[in-house]
Amino acid sequence: MVSNTYPYFESRENVQLDSKLSVLDRQVAHITIGCRRITRKTIEDLAIEKYRLCGKGITIKEVQERFSLRKAKVQRSLKHFHRNRTLFTAGDLNSQGIYLIQNTNPQQYFPAAIKADILENLKKRSSVHVRPTGSNLSNLSHISNHSNCGNALSNALENQKAQSFLDVLIHLPFVPLHIHKLQLMLSMDKKYYQTLTNKAEPINRSKRHEENIGRRHVTCTFSPKGRVEIAIRSSDTPFKLEYDDDLAILFSFSGQVRDRLIYLVPDIRERGVPQITEWILKECDLNRDVEIDEKCQMYLPDIQLKYAGQVFRMYIKSLHDRSVCRVEKSLTLDLPLARALDSITSPSKEINDLKNIVVQLGQKIDSLSKQ
DSSP states (O other), rough: OOOOGGGGGGGGGGGOOOTOOOOOTTSSOOOOOOSSSOOOHHHHHHHHHHHHHHHHOEEEEEHHHHHHHHHHHHHHHHHHHTTTEEOOHHHHHHTTBSSOOOOSSSSOOOGGGHHHHHHHHHHHHSSBBBBOTTHHHHHHOOOOOOOHHHHHHHHHHHHHHHHHHHHHHHHGGGGGOOOEEEEEEEEEOTTTHHHOOOBBBHHHHHHHEEEEETTEEEEEEOTSSSSSEEEOOOOOEEEEESSSHHHHHHHHHHHHHHHHHHTTOOOSSSSOOOOOGGOOEEEEEEEEEEEHHHHHHOOOEEEEEEETTEEEEEEEEEESOEEEEEEEEEEEEEEEEEHHHHHHSOOHHHHHHHHHHHHHHHHHHHHHHHH
């Protein structure tokens, strides 16, 4: 996973806002001034930059001054991008029963490209107020005059949670299996350690190299004794394990990592860095992702349980423009990479494990509903 640290995920207390701020700093949002046509990319970039700057959406006046256009043209453009879901407003969330952003005057428009991230950020900082789907709001208003109003709302939300969990479990067997957080190990001659110019750690004297390969982050740790540990972080971009082509992509990526090692050591004749077939997969996480809507993202809790010496997790994962409910299993394998992947993709074993996970999660849901 490529590590992205956005300032808008920080607490609002750490962000200094100018109450008179209406136009973005030109050095912050690199948008061409005087552009006569607003494209989807430019408006999306502008909205993302504004939210990262101060946690707010863009307004008509800001866009008008940024692009030097008439107000009527800007209004039409924003309405167009709102209709095609490039942008969203507080009213869109309110219509779903999610009250995390208040309507403002002037209207603020937020980038849908990072909608899941925005909701996750607001969820962590605010008390989530979500009305249960299918509730009769007029009846709930009438019930509010009675002492059992709190119990009625609580029961409705708990039933909604249970139903959402059930929907996720029903769809779980039909979504593809993925793998991420790979921990690999290989051995090299100790002489290659001496060729590395990286600074050694003070305790174990290991040398570390980190870089991004595509959208994934790779860390290589070299031991003085010749052991090399490779950590591939790819939580946002896990490798799919559904077809043979998917395995080919994973091996191709491993080949890219091997090329980096050959360059780092250096190993010009390719005699020191072992072939991928000799690499050992020590640990990994397997996951299945079920896409969910914004309301489920707001109130579904995280669950962790242990079964047969393994750890299973069920949690909400934000993938920037969408959210998924991820069911995840951590594995300790200590097998050559090819054999490890073969054992993981074995249909009978995977089906049995999945059935056991569903049973365990179902029991967990029942216990939560009775609380």
